[in-house]
Amino acid sequence: MSKLIIQTRELWKIYLGGTDPVSALQGINLEVREGEFLLVRGPSGSGKSTLLKIMGLLDLPSKGTIIMDGLETSKLRETARAKIRNQKIGFVFQSFNLIPELTVFENVMLPTWINNRQNINAKEETSSLLKTVGLEEKAHNYANELSGGQMQRVAIARALINNPSIVLADEPTGNLDSKSSLQVMNLIKRLNEENGQTIILISHDSEQERNATRVVNLIDGKLQN
Amino acid sequence: MRYLFLLAYRFLIKRKGSMFTASAAVGATIFLIIFNSVVLGGVVHGVTRDLGDMTWGHISIYNEKGLLERPDDQIIGHVLRDPAVVGAAPRTFATIKANHTLGLDSYSLFGIRAMGVDPIRELSASRLHDSIQEGEFLRHTGSAVIDDEVAKGLNATVGSYIQLKSISDEGPRSFRWLRVVGIFDVPGPTLLDETVIMHQTDLREMMKIKKNYSHEIIVRLRNTEETESVKKWIENSYLNDNDLNIETVDERGRVVITAYREGIQFVNILAYSGMMASSLGVITIMMMIVNSKVREIGILRSIGLTEGQVLIVFMIDGAILGVLGTIFGAIGGTLISLYLAQNPVALFSGLVPEVRFTLDALPIPMLVGFAMSVIASTYPAWRASRYQPEEAMRYV
Numbered sequence: 001m002s003k004l005i006i007q008t009r010e011l012w013k014i015y016l017g018g019t020d021p022v023s024a025l026q027g028i029n030l031e032v033r034e035g036e037f038l039l040v041r042g043p044s045g046s047g048k049s050t051l052l053k054i055m056g057l058l059d060l061p062s063k064g065t066i067i068m069d070g071l072e073t074s075k076l077r078e079t080a081r082a083k084i085r086n087q088k089i090g091f092v093f094q095s096f097n098l099i100p101e102l103t104v105f106e107n108v109m110l111p112t113w114i115n116n117r118q119n120i121n122a123k124e125e126t127s128s129l130l131k132t133v134g135l136e137e138k139a140h141n142y143a144n145e146l147s148g149g150q151m152q153r154v155a156i157a158r159a160l161i162n163n164p165s166i167v168l169a170d171e172p173t174g175n176l177d178s179k180s181s182l183q184v185m186n187l188i189k190r191l192n193e194e195n196g197q198t199i200i201l202i203s204h205d206s207e208q209e210r211n212a213t214r215v216v217n218l219i220d221g222k223l224q225n
Numbered sequence: 226m227r228y229l230f231l232l233a234y235r236f237l238i239k240r241k242g243s244m245f246t247a248s249a250a251v252g253a254t255i256f257l258i259i260f261n262s263v264v265l266g267g268v269v270h271g272v273t274r275d276l277g278d279m280t281w282g283h284i285s286i287y288n289e290k291g292l293l294e295r296p297d298d299q300i301i302g303h304v305l306r307d308p309a310v311v312g313a314a315p316r317t318f319a320t321i322k323a324n325h326t327l328g329l330d331s332y333s334l335f336g337i338r339a340m341g342v343d344p345i346r347e348l349s350a351s352r353l354h355d356s357i358q359e360g361e362f363l364r365h366t367g368s369a370v371i372d373d374e375v376a377k378g379l380n381a382t383v384g385s386y387i388q389l390k391s392i393s394d395e396g397p398r399s400f401r402w403l404r405v406v407g408i409f410d411v412p413g414p415t416l417l418d419e420t421v422i423m424h425q426t427d428l429r430e431m432m433k434i435k436k437n438y439s440h441e442i443i444v445r446l447r448n449t450e451e452t453e454s455v456k457k458w459i460e461n462s463y464l465n466d467n468d469l470n471i472e473t474v475d476e477r478g479r480v481v482i483t484a485y486r487e488g489i490q491f492v493n494i495l496a497y498s499g500m501m502a503s504s505l506g507v508i509t510i511m512m513m514i515v516n517s518k519v520r521e522i523g524i525l526r527s528i529g530l531t532e533g534q535v536l537i538v539f540m541i542d543g544a545i546l547g548v549l550g551t552i553f554g555a556i557g558g559t560l561i562s563l564y565l566a567q568n569p570v571a572l573f574s575g576l577v578p579e580v581r582f583t584l585d586a587l588p589i590p591m592l593v594g595f596a597m598s599v600i601a602s603t604y605p606a607w608r609a610s611r612y613q614p615e616e617a618m619r620y621v
Contacts, residue, residue, distance in 0.1 A: 053615050056527075058526075058527055058614045058615045058618070059613070059614075059615035078531065078532060079531045079532075079533070082526065082529050082530065082531045082532075083529065085526075085527060085528065085529045085614075086528060086529020087529070091527055091528070093618075097520075097523075097524045097527070097618065098524075099232075099521055099524060099525070100239075100521075101232070101235035101236060101238075101239055101521070102231075102232075102235060106231070110228065110525075110528060111528045111529060113227075113228035114228070114528065114529045114530055114534075115529070158528070
C-alpha cells in the first residue's frame with residue numbers, strides 16, 4: 001500500500017463573519033494516499049472549496065490538523081507554508097488564476113523562479129510542459145489573450161512545473177465548454193496515470209467519477225462515506 | 226530576485242497613468258529643490274556680485290571710526306601694484322539734506338546719503354556707471370548723479386539743480402548747489418538707495434575734509450578667486466595700521482548676504498516640506514496600485530510567494546517611481562537652471578541672479594526624493610504583504 005500523503009484530523013472551519021457562525025467543515029477526517037485520484041463531490045456550498053484551500057495551505061482551519069507527507073502543517077510559519085505550496089502542491093482553479101501581466105511562458109515558469117530554479121533546465125521544462133498542454137505556439141502571448149480552455153491548460157502547466165507530489169484542482173472545468181473540459185480532464189488523468197501524481201479534484205459533476213480512483217461526498221461540511 | 230523586479234515592473238507599467246502621476250509628484254518636488262538651490266543660490270551670488278560691483282568692491286579698505294589715517298592716493302598707488310587689481314577708488318560719505326525747487330514748489334529729502342567719488346578711478350573700480358538710467362555718469366565737480374528714488378522725492382530730472390546740506394554729526398554744516406547730470410537705478414540690496422553721488426572734491430569741501438583723505442577705498446579684482454590672496458597681501462602691507470579694516474565683499478556684506486542665505490534656507494525647508502505632500506501622493510497612488518492587484522497577490526501567494534517577497538515587489542514599485550521622479554525632476558531642474566544661467570532674468574527688485582549650475586546641486590535632492598518615494602511606498606507594500614492567499618484570491 002502506498003504511503004499517506006495528506007491526512008486531515010477533525011478538521012473544522014467556522015466562519016464568524018455574519019450574524020450566526022457558519023460551520024463550513026465539521027470534523028473532517030480524510031486520508032489521501034500517494035498516486036490516488038480522489039474526487040471530492042458535493043453540492044454547492046457543501047464546503048468542497050474550503051476543504052481544498054485548507055488542504056492546500058491557502059487557509060487555516062479553525063480546529064484540527066493537516067499532516068502532509070508526515071509533517072504537521074498547522075504549526076508551520078507562513079514562510080514554510082509558502083514553500084510547501086510552491087514545491088509540493090500544484091493548484092488548478094476554476095477561474096484559472098493566471099497573472100495577466102505575464103506571458104504564458106512567464107506564468108508557467110513563475111513557480112520555478114520562486115523556487116530559485118532559474119536555470120536552463122527550468123526553461124526547457126517550461127517549454128516541454130507547454131508542448132504537453134499543446135500551447136508552445138502561445139508561449140509569448142499574454143495570459144489574457146487566450147481562450148478559457150487554453151488558460152486552464154496554462155494553469156495546469158504552471159501547477160506541474162515544480163513537479164509537485166499533489167495537484168489540487170477546484171472545479172477545473174467549471175468555466176469551460178465540453179470540448180475544452182474533455183481536454184483538461186484527459187490531461188489531469190494522464191498526470192495521475194503517467195507521473196503518479198496525487199490528484200484531489202473538487203467537482204459537483206458526477207461525470208468525473210470515471211476518472212477517479214476514489215470518490216468522497218461532502219454534504220453540509222461532513223464527509224458522507 | 227530578478228523575477229520580483231519583473232513582477233514589480235509589469236504591475237506598474239500596466240498602470241502608466243498612476244506611474245507617471247506619482248513620478249511627477251516626486252519629480253516636481255525635486256525640480257523645486259534643485260530650482261531653489263541653483264536659482265536662489267544665484268540670488269546670493271547676484272547680491273554678492275552687485276555689492277562688489279557697486280558698493281564695496283571686491284575688497285573694501287575702511288576705518289570704522291571715520292576717515293582713513295593715510296592719504297587715499299598712497300594706499301591706492303600701492304594696491305594697484307598688484308596685477309590682480311584692475312582698479313581702486315576712494316569714497317567719502319556724509320548724511321545730507323537735499324532740496325529742490327521747481328517753480329513755486331519746494332521738495333526736500335532729509336537724512337539721505339551723499340557719496341563722494343573720484344569719477345575717473347570709479348570707472349575701473351566699480352560698475353556704478355552702468356547703473357545710469359538717464360543722463361550720464363559724473364564727470365566733474367559741481368554735478369551729481371542721483372538715485373531714482375531721490376529723483377522722485379525731489380521731483381528732479383537731469384538738468385535740475387539741487388541743494389545739498391550736510392547734517393552729519395561731524396564737520397561743519399555747509400551747503401552746495403549741484404547740477405543733476407544723471408539718474409541711476411541700482412538693482413537689489415546694494416545699499417545705494419536714496420543716495421546722491423557727487424564728486425569727492427565737492428563733498429570734501431562741503432565737509433571740510435582734507436584733500437586725499439577718504440572714508441573707504443574699494444578695490445576691484447580681475448578674478449574674484451584671488452580675493453583672499455590679495456586681501457592677505459594688503460593686510461601684510463599695512464600690518465602696523467591699526468585703523469585699517471580690510472574685508473572682502475563677503476565679509477563686509479555679511480549681514481545682507483546672511484539674511485539672503487537664511488531666507489533661501491527657509492525656502493529650501495519649505496521645498497523639502499513639500500516632499501511630505503509628494504509622499505502623500507505616492508502613498509495614495511501606491512495604495513491604488515496595491516488595491517488593483519489584490520487578486521494577483523493572492524495568486525502569487527498561492528504559488529509560493531512569501532509575505533516578504535510581496536513586500537519587496539511593491540517596494541521595488543516605490544523605488545521605480547522614485548527613480549523616474551528623480552530623473553524627471555533632475556532633468557527639469559537642470560534644464561531650467563541651464564536656461565537661466567544662459568538667459569539671466571531680472572527679479573522685481575532689478576537684481577539679476579547669477580545662476581551657476583553645477584552637478585553638485587543634483588545628488589542630495591535626488592537621493593532625498595528617491596528615499597522619500599521608497600519610504601512612502603513602505604505602508605502600501607506592507608498592506609499588500611498582509612493579504613492572506615485565500616482572502617486575496619476571493620477579491621475581484
